[in-house]
Amino acid sequence: MRKTAINGLVLSVALICFSSVQADSADVGSASSWVGSVALASRYTSRGLDVTDGVLSPQAGIEYRSASGWYANEFIAKMRYFGMSIEADTAVGFRGARGPLQYDLGLYYYAYPDADPQLHSNFAEVGGRFTWAQGLVHPVAEIYLSNNYFFAAGPGVFANVGADVALPGHVAMSARFGYVRVKDTVAFIYPNYSTWSVSALRSVGPWDLSAQVTDTSMRRSQCIDENRCSVKWTLRVARNF
Numbered sequence: 001m002r003k004t005a006i007n008g009l010v011l012s013v014a015l016i017c018f019s020s021v022q023a024d025s026a027d028v029g030s031a032s033s034w035v036g037s038v039a040l041a042s043r044y045t046s047r048g049l050d051v052t053d054g055v056l057s058p059q060a061g062i063e064y065r066s067a068s069g070w071y072a073n074e075f076i077a078k079m080r081y082f083g084m085s086i087e088a089d090t091a092v093g094f095r096g097a098r099g100p101l102q103y104d105l106g107l108y109y110y111a112y113p114d115a116d117p118q119l120h121s122n123f124a125e126v127g128g129r130f131t132w133a134q135g136l137v138h139p140v141a142e143i144y145l146s147n148n149y150f151f152a153a154g155p156g157v158f159a160n161v162g163a164d165v166a167l168p169g170h171v172a173m174s175a176r177f178g179y180v181r182v183k184d185t186v187a188f189i190y191p192n193y194s195t196w197s198v199s200a201l202r203s204v205g206p207w208d209l210s211a212q213v214t215d216t217s218m219r220r221s222q223c224i225d226e227n228r229c230s231v232k233w234t235l236r237v238a239r240n241f
Contacts, residue, residue, distance in 0.1 A: 031067055032064070032065060032066045032067045033064075033065050034062065034063070034064055034065075035062070035063050035065065035240070035241070036060070036061055036062035036063065036240070036241055037059075037060065037061055037208075037238045037239060037240045037241065038058075038059070038060045038238070038239050039058070039059040039060070039208075039236055039237065039238035039239070040056060040057070040058055040059070040236070040237055041056070041057045041059060041077075041234055041235070041236040042054075042056060042057075042233070042234055042235040042236070043055070043056075043057060043232065043234050044057035044059070044077050044078070044079050044087075045212070045214055045232065045234050047158060047178065047180055047195055048178070048180075048193070048195025048196075048197070048214055048215065048216040048229070049190075049216070049228050049229060050227060050228045050229075050232055051079045051080070051081040051087075051228070052078070052079050052080050052081070053080045053081075053225070053227070053228075054227065054232075055080060056078075057077055057078045057079065058077070058078050059075070059076065059077040059078070059238075060075075060076050060077075061073060061074060061075040061076070062074055069094050069095050069096045070092075070093070070094050071091075071092070071093055071094070071095060072090075072091065072092045073090070073091050074088065074089070074090055074091075075088070075089040075091075076088050076089075082115075082116075082119060082121075083114070083115065083116055083119075084112045084114060084115045084119075084121065085114055086112065086113055086114060087110065087111070087112055088110075088111045088112075088113060089108065089109070089110050089111075090108070090109045090111070091106050091107065091108045091109075092106060092107050093105055093106025093107065094106070097133075100132055100133050100134035101130065101131070101132060101133075102130070102131040102132075102133050103128060103129070103130050103131075104128060104129045104130075105127075105128040106126070106127065106128070107124065107125075107126055108124065108125045108126070108127065108144070109122070109123075109124045110122060110123055110124070110125075110150075119151060120148075120151055120152035121150060121151065123146050123148055123149055123150055124146060124147075125144045125145060125146045125158075126144070126145055126146075127142065127143055127144030127145060127158075128142070128143065129141070129142040130142070131164075136165060136166075137163050137164070137165050138163060138164045138165070138166075139161075139162075139163050140160075140161065140162050140163060140164060140176075141159075141160070141161050142158075142159070142160040142161070142178075143157065143158070143159045143160075144157070144158045144159075145157050149182045149183075149188065150182075150188065151187050151188050151189065152184070152187050153182040153183065153184045153185070153187045153188035154182060154183030154184040154187070155182070155183050156180070156181065156182040156183070156188075157179075157180075157181050157182075158178060158179070158180050159178060159179050160176055160177070160178035160179075161176070161177055161178075162174065162175045162176035162177060163175055169202070170202060170203040170204070171200065171201070171202050171203075172200070172201045172203075173198075173199065173200050173201075174197075174198070174199045174200075174201075175196075175197070175198050175199075176195075176196060176197045177194065177195075177196045178194065178195045178196070179192075179193075179194045179195075180192060180193055180194075180195070189224055190218065190222065190223065190224075190229075191218065191222055193216050193217045193218045193222075193229075194216065194217040195214065195215065195216045195217070196214065196215060197212055197213065197214035197215075198212070198213055198214075199211065199212040199213075200212075206239055206240045206241065207237065207238065207239055207240070208236075208237070208238040208240065209236075209237055210235070210236045210237075210238075211233065211234070211235050211236075212233070212234045212236075213231065213232070213233050213234075214231070214232060214234070215230065215231040215232070216229045216230075
């Protein structure tokens, strides 16, 4: 799913996620390029939910960026969730800017190759991220819409707002508050819920070291496995290329 996690390619504004291999913005007019990363995370958290049962999650991603702002990428992560062990996310989109307003508009497809077909896990979204890149604090707003969300839960929306701050010493901090709403909460297994996260990232050459704390509004009784929905820490190290 679109992550509210650490971006594997650059100093992220969404420390995942929505952190698939999405850069903050493309420099329209620069040369086309390929970028990528490999990473190891202490867990894989997607929209506030732990989808690895707290085990290590190797991750990798690659992205092509055109000079005009168009991009296409692929992100793969290990997971452990209802018999699924792999998530593969594909995205195509466009990044640009009008003054201090940066935007990233895209189509996203989330696939789970070894999932039981009866789970109806695969789904698609359309959405965008908007950043006001002026001053020390950069406000961020994201919205993603699906006509048939995860587990065939019908129309769904994920909205996410927050801010990013770049600090001296190649350090970035990020805070997010999001909300997940679907039509069929029985199929989805969870109620509609909110989620929050606070993250810090330090870049050292091609390496990114990060930590994130996240939680959801769900009570333990509302979660199939209470550890998936409770407060949790994620540590991650990534090598960019």
